[in-house]
Amino acid sequence: MDDLLVGKIKADMAYEFARTAPPEGFPAFHDISTERHASRAFHELEQEHLWPRTWVIAGRAEDIPEPGDYFTFGDLGVPLLIVRGTDGAVNCYYNTCQHRGAPVVRDERGSARRLRCQYHSWTYEVDGGTLVSVPDERDFVDLDWEVRCLPRAKCDVYAGFVFVNRDLDAAPLADFIGPLAEMIDPFEAAQMREVYRESRIIPCNWKVTAEAFLEVYHFRHIHSHDGVSVLDNRGAAMGLYPNGHSRMVTPYSKQNVQRLGLDGWDDWKQLDHGSTPTADVSGMVDCTSTAVSIFPNVIIPFGRIGFPINVFWPIDAHTTRLDWIYYGLPAEGTDRFDPDALPEAWESRKRSYDAIMAEDEMNMAPMQTSMESPALRGIPINYQERRIWHLHEQIDRTIGVERIPEHLRMEQVLAPYLEY
Numbered sequence: 077m078d079d080l081l082v083g084k085i086k087a088d089m090a091y092e093f094a095r096t097a098p099p100e101g102f103p104a105f106h107d108i109s110t111e112r113h114a115s116r117a118f119h120e121l122e123q124e125h126l127w128p129r130t131w132v133i134a135g136r137a138e139d140i141p142e143p144g145d146y147f148t149f150g151d152l153g154v155p156l157l158i159v160r161g162t163d164g165a166v167n168c169y170y171n172t173c174q175h176r177g178a179p180v181v182r183d184e185r186g187s188a189r190r191l192r193c194q195y196h197s198w199t200y201e202v203d204g205g206t207l208v209s210v211p212d213e214r215d216f217v218d219l220d221w222e223v224r225c226l227p228r229a230k231c232d233v234y235a236g237f238v239f240v241n242r243d244l245d246a247a248p249l250a251d252f253i254g255p256l257a258e259m260i261d262p263f264e265a266a267q268m269r270e271v272y273r274e275s276r277i278i279p280c281n282w283k284v285t286a287e288a289f290l291e292v293y294h295f296r297h298i299h300s301h302d303g304v305s306v307l308d309n310r311g312a313a314m315g316l317y318p319n320g321h322s323r324m325v326t327p328y329s330k331q332n333v334q335r336l337g338l339d340g341w342d343d344w345k346q347l348d349h350g351s352t353p354t355a356d357v358s359g360m361v362d363c364t365s366t367a368v369s370i371f372p373n374v375i376i377p378f379g380r381i382g383f384p385i386n387v388f389w390p391i392d393a394h395t396t397r398l399d400w401i402y403y404g405l406p407a408e409g410t411d412r413f414d415p416d417a418l419p420e421a422w423e424s425r426k427r428s429y430d431a432i433m434a435e436d437e438m439n440m441a442p443m444q445t446s447m448e449s450p451a452l453r454g455i456p457i458n459y460q461e462r463r464i465w466h467l468h469e470q471i472d473r474t475i476g477v478e479r480i481p482e483h484l485r486m487e488q489v490l491a492p493y494l495e496y
Contacts, residue, residue, distance in 0.1 A: 077262050082358045085325050086342055088313035093341075098459035103489040105465055107454025110447040111484055112468065113281040118484060119393035125475040127152055128242040130372055131230075131252050133387065134158055135238045137166065138269065139185070144202055147185045149240065151389045156229060157181060158238055159191070161203040168231035168240045169205045173198050174224040191226070200226050236266035255496055256321040259368050263378060264355040268403040271382065271422055272415040274430065276398045278437060280444035282373065282390040283467070285398050288436045289367070289375040289386060290463040292326050298435050304331045307365050311341060314463055316494050320371030320470025322463045325364050338363060346380065353380045354405050369463065371470050381405075384429060394444060400433060402426070466490055 112118050134149040135158060146159035148171055157171040157180065171179045173193035180191040180200060190208065191200040199209035205226030213219065230241040232249035239249050246252070253260070278285060288294070292312050296305040311327040327341040336347065345359040357380050360366060367377040375386040382404025389397045404422070406413055418426065446452045457465050468486045477485055 077258055077358060077360075081258055082344075082360050085313050085315075085360065086344070088315075089311045089325065089327055089342070092313055093311045102459060103487075105457045105489075106487060107456050108465075108468060108486070109454060109484050110452050113283055113444070114393070114447045116393045118480075119281075119390070121475050121479060122390070122471070123153065125479060126372065126471060127390075129246065129474055130243075131232075131239045131241045131246065131249055132372075133237045133370075133374060133385070134168070134231075134240045136270070137233045137236050137238055137266070140166065140238075142187065144187045144189050145185075146181060146188065146191075146202075148179075148181065148183075152240075152242060154242070155179060156240060157191070157226075158231065158240065159188075159202050163203065165203075166231055166233055166238055167202070167205070168229040169200075169226040170229070172227070174207065174226065175210075180226065198224075235260055235263075236268065252319055253370075254318050254321070256317045256323070256368060256370065259323050259366075259378075260376075262355055262357045263383070265403065267405065268354055268382060269406050269412050270415075271402040271404050271413045271418065272426055273399065273401040274433070276433075276437060277391070278396050278398055278440050279394060280396055280440040281394060281447070282388045282396040283471075284440050284443055284447075285388045285396050286369075286373060286375070286467065287464045288440065289377075290322070290324070290369060290467060291461045292324065292365070293458070293460050295326075296329075298439070305329050306332045308341065309460065312460065316463070316466050316490060318494055318496065320467055320474075321369060322466055323366075323368045324463060325360065325366045327364055336363070354382055355380070369467070371467065372474075382425075386433075394448070396440075398433075398437070400429070402429065462490065462493075 132152065135147055139147055140158065140160040143160055143162045143164070146157055149156045149158055155171040157169050159167050159169070161167050171181060173180050173195065175193065175196055175198045178193050178195035180193050181188065182194060191202060197211050198207065200206060201208055205228060207221050207224045210216070210219065228244065230244055230246055232239055234249055234253060292307055292309040295307050295309050306329060307326045308329045309326060313325045315323040333341055344363045347362040361378055361380050365377060367375060369375050373388045376383055382402060384400045384402040387399045391397055465486070469488055469490055472480055472486045
């Protein structure tokens with residue numbers, strides 16, 4: 077991120093500390109209907125029109141380093157297969173043989189020169205998914221090989237992450253990420269490797285989990301210890317990007333500023349974290365909580381020595397799988413981390429981050445219970461929580477506002493506040 081962006085964020089933070097009300101003219105939000113989190117009908121709208129039409133992270137490019145290397149991906153509710161072609165390109169196909177529907181690969185990860193169904197051995201190329209072999213072809217009348225290729229999904233790589241989109245007409249991934257790249261690119265994430273991962277099944281709607289990471293209004297109430305909070309939510313500076321993405325940079329609290337020997341909340345300088353930095357990024361990242369969201373289901377709280385990604389996958393209308401996967405640079409001379417033998421500095425970060433995640437998780441199931449009861453008639457959102465509104469606006473645009481019952485729709489009011 078360049079000096080202009082860092083300067084803008086610092087100025088926004090100073091404004092946030094000084095303001096006594098939302099900015100003049102900022103829209104008053106109507107309540108968000110709890111049915112968006114609780115009703116099966118809205119969940120089905122998302123399953124039919126949201127998840128098949130947006131870019132999502134399926135894995136990492138280093139997991140398929142050589143031609144023919146593949147991994148499977150099922151979190152969109154259909155069986156997908158990501159494979160590296162002989163030209164080095166990363167392709168995504170449906171893991172569905174075009175004969176009787178058996179999978180063309182059965183292992184979660186592997187390598188194959190060709191993709192061969194183990195049921196009847198119909199065989200496909202890793203480049204293009206072209207059908208190249210059919211046993212006993214003589215028994216098929218007028219078999220059209222060209223229309224029996226493996227169906228494709230869109231696939232691209234950004235920052236080392238493999239993204240897929242089932243919508244073949246979707247805008248390119250680079251256009252989808254858009255100006256959010258100014259926050260992500262400096263961290264050189266393609267060079268990073270997985271440190272460890274955790275996964276939880278939580279009895280709540282996926283948006284309940286996502287919303288917990290889109291504001292810091294809750295921070296001093298949930299994450300403070302002995303009355304001390306690491307962050308000061310009053311100064312949180314937020315940016316809203318096209319396509320539902322956003323950022324949030326939150327200053328350290330007075331107590332944390334003193335603990336670190338800083339001159340003030342705006343004394344941003346690079347700090348020694350005892351590990352190899354991933355990139356030479358602004359000291360802002362060391363002296364604030366700097367986070368972005370990638371629509372619809374990824375939150376990244378950045379760090380100069382590495383960062384986790386939090387990912388939320390709907391299992392049904394009332395159940396979510398929450399994953400967090402931490403990335404960093406392996407020690408010199410190695411190309412990966414051993415999660416069973418992490419250096420103490422990483423073990424310490426793991427304990428700290430897992431504890432934060434547990435504090436966030438403890439409210440999610442009770443919140444879902446309330447949303448499914450008559451006790452909560454609607455969800456009032458304040459200016460400090462505007463990233464939540466931004467998420468819901470984009471959900472409606474992706475589904476198609478006209479498809480959503482009028483009483484569940486989000487008023488589209490934040491376009492004038494987007495950054496391009």
